[in-house]
Amino acid sequence: GVIRETLSRLQINKTNGVYKAIDGDLNKLEAKHVFDEAKKGDEFALSIVDYVAEYLSMGIGNVLNIINPDVIILSGGVALAGDILLDKVKEKLPNYALAITIENLKIKLGELGNDAGIKGASALTI
Template sequence: LIREAVSRLTVNKQNLLYKMIDGDLMRLEAKDIFDAAREGDAFSLDLVDYEAEYLALGIANILNIINPEVIVLGGGVALAGDILLNPLREKLSKYALPVTLEGLKIVQGVLGNEAGIKGAVGLFN
């Protein structure tokens, strides 16, 4: 998401996201994109839609192969909440078999950005 945003921001600087980071592309974080999208910034909303499309494709592949009951999104992107989860849910039907969507729950992980670190520590306990 950051790589795509930086690529687009080098061409289009007329948006709320660019103003929020004071034009400093090195300090851009996913949180900035989601915050700008919540403010209604069309540029950021398009980035969120882009991310939702690729997440939907990847998650649908998992659904079609192993058909889990729950998908847990972790890390910083999961903290986006409904601004990302709602378009993700809408796009899943394009890629996933209908039977895999019946009763499917998509939830946010509770560990946020620390999920990987805590998981790694758990391996040594």
């Protein structure tokens, strides 16, 4: 989703840090480029982080309102963003989740990276 939104916006705006980071080659684009540029303060990248945080907060809020877990673990490309995305999500979450579901909620970043699925599947075969 990060890449899809960024590609869409890059069709209109090529004067930003993300476009420079990929040397204008849209095939090189990864979510990491967006998050790295956002950490440097690039307004274009920050607007994408804000967009992603809005929808991620909405999704997490729905999960919280339905099953009220104690912990939410984010992994994959989203986990690479770190605090720049996590802080935005925490800021926006009260707009979508009941206050009681946020009180003791912990949001953590996954530690297994892209190998989480493989490791989980192999654990099932043991």
